[in-house]
Amino acid sequence: YLLIPNKEVALTEVDTDAIYGMQSRVRSLFPVMTEQSDYFSNYKLNLYRAECPLWDNDNAMCSSQGCAVDTLGENEVPNIWKQLSEFEQPSKKNEKECNWEHDSKLDYCYLDEVSSGQECVYVSLVGNPERFTGYSGDHTATIWRTIYEQNCFVIDDDESSQEKSKRDSFYKPGMYPFQLTPKEDDIISVSPSIACQEKRMLNKIISGFHASISSHICENYYDAERNRWTRNLECWLAKVGNYPERIENIFFNYALLHQAFVKIADQLEDMEYNNNTFCPDNLAIDARTKLAFDNLAFQSQQDRKVIMSSKLFSDEESQRFKETFRRHFHDISRIMDCVGCDKCRLWGKLQMTGYGTALKLLLESETHLSDLRPSEIVALVNTFDRIAHSVQSSFWFQLRRRADLSVKFLQYVIALSFKAPMREILSFFTEQLWYIFYAILYICNVPRLI
Numbered sequence: 001y002l003l004i005p006n007k008e009v010a011l012t013e014v015d016t017d018a019i020y021g022m023q024s025r026v027r028s029l030f031p032v033m034t035e036q037s038d039y040f041s042n043y044k045l046n047l048y049r050a051e052c053p054l055w056d057n058d059n060a061m062c063s064s065q066g067c068a069v070d071t072l073g074e075n076e077v078p079n080i081w082k083q084l085s086e087f088e089q090p091s092k093k094n095e096k097e098c099n100w101e102h103d104s105k106l107d108y109c110y111l112d113e114v115s116s117g118q119e120c121v122y123v124s125l126v127g128n129p130e131r132f133t134g135y136s137g138d139h140t141a142t143i144w145r146t147i148y149e150q151n152c153f154v155i156d157d158d159e160s161s162q163e164k165s166k167r168d169s170f171y172k173p174g175m176y177p178f179q180l181t182p183k184e185d186d187i188i189s190v191s192p193s194i195a196c197q198e199k200r201m202l203n204k205i206i207s208g209f210h211a212s213i214s215s216h217i218c219e220n221y222y223d224a225e226r227n228r229w230t231r232n233l234e235c236w237l238a239k240v241g242n243y244p245e246r247i248e249n250i251f252f253n254y255a256l257l258h259q260a261f262v263k264i265a266d267q268l269e270d271m272e273y274n275n276n277t278f279c280p281d282n283l284a285i286d287a288r289t290k291l292a293f294d295n296l297a298f299q300s301q302q303d304r305k306v307i308m309s310s311k312l313f314s315d316e317e318s319q320r321f322k323e324t325f326r327r328h329f330h331d332i333s334r335i336m337d338c339v340g341c342d343k344c345r346l347w348g349k350l351q352m353t354g355y356g357t358a359l360k361l362l363l364e365s366e367t368h369l370s371d372l373r374p375s376e377i378v379a380l381v382n383t384f385d386r387i388a389h390s391v392q393s394s395f396w397f398q399l400r401r402r403a404d405l406s407v408k409f410l411q412y413v414i415a416l417s418f419k420a421p422m423r424e425i426l427s428f429f430t431e432q433l434w435y436i437f438y439a440i441l442y443i444c445n446v447p448r449l450i
């Protein structure tokens with residue numbers, strides 16, 4: 001469903017109705033994988049020892065309790081992950097069950113396994129959910145700014161010198177401007193007018209990733225006054241809801257992952273069923289997990305063209321830009337190591353790997369499912385799950401906003417039409433309308449449709 005096949009106009013636009021449709025078909029499959037299977041509910045990464053390439057991170061660590069991550073002790077690591085670690089060394093690769101051969105040149109992400117296998121820790125993703133942690137301030141603003149400015153082709157001429165000096169204070173001496181990908185490369189290889197769709201795509205992915213994180217923060221927000229976790233509409237409006245393009249970008253990222261699963265489905269059709277890349281452990285759970293994974297792929301196939309990925313980087317000029325695009329994405333994944341909150345870093349790294357894996361599948365035609373490392377497949381599925389939650393959040397928050405506006409209007413009419421005590425009584429009942437409405441939707445099974 002990409003909407004208008006004109007490359008200049010709409011390669012990066014997506015149909016939200018089609019996405020709601022897809023989401024209603026697949027929403028029950030995600031928990032089978034991300035909550036009930038050891039393979040998908042755990043992750044291995046270099047969480048504590050990877051060096052931030054931009055600045056000394058020692059003083060930037062968030063001390064909030066919400067930022068802490070519970071890592072798994074040796075006895076808690078699920079068998080399947082122990083097995084996967086053994087197969088990591090090429091000499092021990094098991095051709096039949098855990099076969100993956102990777103070509104790092106095709107990677108869009110910086111992957112811990114490749115560079116720092118020994119320093120990695122195991123974490124349960126269920127035990128460390130992505131949510132509000134309290135991590136904010138100058139440091140987060142600088143990280144997001146670095147990502148957008150240095151890597152998203154946005155030039156901000158209006159930066160005040162005060163803001164600039166605040167930002168520069170985080171950089172290691174001699175490291176500014178960000179040197180991972182020299183800017184001159186872009187100027188030499190592409191002029192600003194070409195590869196426009198592809199540049200826009202990178203901006204959209206990053207903005208959608210950011211908006212998705214914001215959605216999870218507001219969906220699982222800690223209300224310190226009432227000492228409880230809650231959905232925070234004001235938070236969502238301020239970070240996402242008041243910016244339609246941010247909501248669009250969430251949908252774009254959903255479409256990107258959906259399209260990656262279309263490619264996986266095409267490959268699964270050509271594969272012997274049992275030749276899938278999951279390494280069997282508990283046979284019953286493994287069968288269920290595999291079924292959910294395959295089902296997600298085959299359901300994705302029902303809308304084959306969510307994004308016309310075959311048209312991206314299709315002409316000669318944008319082909320030349322592709323290498324720059326890959327390096328920029330790679331650099332952004334490196335910036336995740338500068339995030340000063342452990343839990344945010346965990347989910348930031350995982351989701352960047354998920355998007356990088358989707359791009360690798362879509363843009364590198366030779367990439368096969370069996371070429372992906374287990375951590376890439378786990379990241380891909382969990383990132384799809386995360387963005388699916390953000391799509392659902394958008395739906396519920398928008399509904400809530402409309403309900404709130406209707407309640408305010410009703411209260412206004414009541415205030416004009418009635419006198420006390422009737423006015424207070426009716427006002428009280430109108431305030432409860434959202435909950436009554438929500439209960440009716442729930443009874444009618446509407447949440448399962450979205």
Ligand SMILES: Cc1cc2nc3c(=O)[nH]c(=O)nc-3n(C[C@H](O)[C@H](O)[C@H](O)COP(=O)(O)OP(=O)(O)OC[C@H]3O[C@@H](n4cnc5c(N)ncnc54)[C@H](O)[C@@H]3O)c2cc1C
Nearest residue numbers: 131132133134135136140143144207210211217246344348
């Ligand atoms: C990788 C990463 C992961 C994080 N994970 C978590 C987490 O799990 N839990 C948690 O509580 N905090 C997390 N944070 C912090 C969180 O993202 C915010 O930075 C923090 O809540 C402060 O928010 P803010 O409202 O000041 O604006 P920020 O979200 O910090 O945004 C900074 C500026 O970027 C622009 N902007 C905001 N959203 C978008 C968008 N979608 N597209 C384009 N521009 C945008 C706006 O101009 C905004 O002022 C994470 C930060 C990073 C860098």
